[in-house]
Amino acid sequence: MDTAELQDCIHHRFAQVKFLETALTHSSFANEQSGIEDNERLEFLGDAVLELCISEEGFRRYPSAHEGQLTRIRSQLVKEQSLAGMARGLKLDQCIRLGRGEELQGGRERDALLADAFEALLGAVFLDGGFEAARRTILELFEDEWPARAMLPETKDxxxxxxxxxxxxxxxxxxxxxxxxxxxxxxxxxxxxxxxxxxxxxxxxxxxxxxxxxxxxxxxxxxxxxx
Amino acid sequence: MDTAELQDCIHHRFAQVKFLETALTHSSFANEQSGIEDNERLEFLGDAVLELCISEEGFRRYPSAHEGQLTRIRSQLVKEQSLAGMARGLKLDQCIRLGRGEELQGGRERDALLADAFEALLGAVFLDGGFEAARRTILELFEDEWPARAMLPETKDxxxxxxxxxxxxxxxxxxxxxxxxxxxxxxxxxxxxxxxxxxxxxxxxxxxxxxxxxxxxxxxxxxxxxx
Structure with a gap:
């Protein structure tokens, strides 16, 4: 697996490459081998890392937004379709290891599968480099995604x-x-x-x-x- | 507001006490004053801090648990009733500032209100001391809450x-x-x-x-x- 380009894109050089490999291993691939871990646990972790980093940054960027608005901005940023788009931007669809059945079924194109891999990648950065490393990676990737203050979603009183x-x-x-x-x-x-x-x-x-x-x-x- | 005992209990001494005060301010209280911020934004932040710290610790404690099991353990630990119990353990019900209406309505005893204040408190520790400070506080508070490995919830294949x-x-x-x-x-x-x-x-x-x-x-x- 050549992941040098991917590591450049996320500005994180892995000390423990096995975390990155696991993040890029779909369960359908692990299922065809022995003793290989799939990315589902890392996805669980990465989902929470992403949620906190986006929450914190929203909190700081929009000091007058109330909780309902922050929640809606966050949902918008981390929805499956957006994450799948980021995954494609990082060419995760080309790096991920799939099983044969999933490959034939077109899994490499599926938003859900790509969004999961993207979250797993963030979980891997967090494990490898800690919270600050994951935070840097996430804020860079989402830099252009934040709505202008004037465009904050309205919430009902x-x-x-x-x-x-x-x-x-x-x-x-x-x-x-x-x-x-x-x-x-x-x-x-x-x-x-x-x-x-x-x-x-x-x-x-x-x-x-x-x-x-x-x-x-x-x-x-x-x-x-x-x- | 005397919060010395509370700060001792969570082993975090606030550099910026205003964060703590905001965490302990229910919207019904802010509503009766001018220019006081309520704890809803901090609750938004604290919820995400708690979720990540519990996710990470679950990930480390149960290396063979799969994602579905980790999700269930986390839900169990962070459910409203558990958080309200922790809030009472920290005597948050005595510290929180409520409006008159909410006070008369028995808000000081409500699980939802106490759980929200508990999350807001964690958000305040995070803002004041950073991720590591929040993590330490959370892991200490939840130390005795983790299920034994043998008691991991089963998830269906x-x-x-x-x-x-x-x-x-x-x-x-x-x-x-x-x-x-x-x-x-x-x-x-x-x-x-x-x-x-x-x-x-x-x-x-x-x-x-x-x-x-x-x-x-x-x-x-x-x-x-x-x-």
Whole structure:
């Protein structure tokens, strides 16, 4: 297996080449030999390495994005189709070792198989060089994939989401009532009660009516999700 | 907020205490103030940190476990109920800052809220001290949670799983036929064709009939899963 070019592409020179070989070994190949390990364990590890590095970088790049937005950006970046594209960019499809049946079945072209191999490769870098080495490799590979800040995916606020869920579950909408205020004028707090169609009530407190409504809606949503 | 005891418990002394404070701030509290950040972004980060550290440690502890087993062990360790238990062990339920509504609603006792705060705390350690610091904290906290090797959860082999899936989808079973052998006697390869009830056929090659069957079943399963 000549992997010099691949190692150049990911800017990581393996100290222990056996990790790289395992990453490039599909189970169908291992199955035809004795005593060869396939890449499934490395894929398990690489998937988690990738998830953390993309999470961290998203966290740093988008300081005002909230959790739902970060989750959506990450899903977009690490979806199977994207990873398979990266695998092809690295010519993993040419390096991977397949069994005969899988080869005949066109496995070398399959997105799922290539995405798995890509994750296994990242797992191998992590084992060989540690977290920082894997992080460098991943950030370089994904450098051009991050959406511009203005293009961040929108996520729905709690009030809109509760509206939708209530409509779906009960064919009716939640009712919001401003039930009181407290505190001195310059730091006044508003209390809003939301009542779900079945009668459960939740009180949100916030520094504006809008925030109090959002908070009440959040509690209502969590209640319905845990039911 | 007195967090000295908490910092002792996790063996991490924060250089930037603001990360810790944010980890202990529920959105319902931030909602009642101005300019305070809640712990949702840190939870996003901490979830990924936890997943990688548990994945890596599982990988190292169980060198003969396959990917499905490692996934199950990890799910077991990081499930909400377990994390909430750890949060209580660290007295996070006493440290966390909640809004009034959430407090009245009993949020301080809720597993979901405590598990989120626990993950946010790990995200804060990661930001403050880097990957190695987070890893040390996590491995210490989970030291007694790992199952003995003999107790590893069993996962079903491909042939059994294909059987189940075919039964469910088609009310019928796949059929295996040994279609040929190849290679010299001492490294003979067996070819097994599996035919699904609807007629699709997949050929597995392996160094024994059993391995060839498993490989054929794996291809059939992947075909059905991608449909």
């Amino acid at each position: 709690y009030k809109s989401r509760l509206q939708e869920v209530a409509q779906e579950l009960f064919r009716d909408r939640p009712v919001y009532v401003l039930s009181g205020t407290s505190g001195p004028e310059h730091e006044k707090l508003f209390e809003v009660d939301v009542t779900l169609p079945r009668g459960e009530r939740f009180r949100g407190v916030g520094s504006s009516v809008k925030r109090a409504e959002q908070e009440a809606a959040r509690m209502g949503l969590e209640f319905l999700e845990e039911e | 491909y042939k059994s799983r294909l059987q189940e899936v075919a039964q469910e989808l088609f009310r019928d079973r796949p059929v295996y036929v040994l279609s040929g052998t190849s290679g010299p006697e001492h490294e003979k390869l067996f070819e097994v064709d599996v035919t699904l009830p609807r007629g699709e056929r997949f050929r597995g090659v392996g160094s024994s009939v059993k391995r060839a069957e498993q490989e054929a079943a794996r291809m059939g399963l992947e075909f059905l899963e991608e449909e």
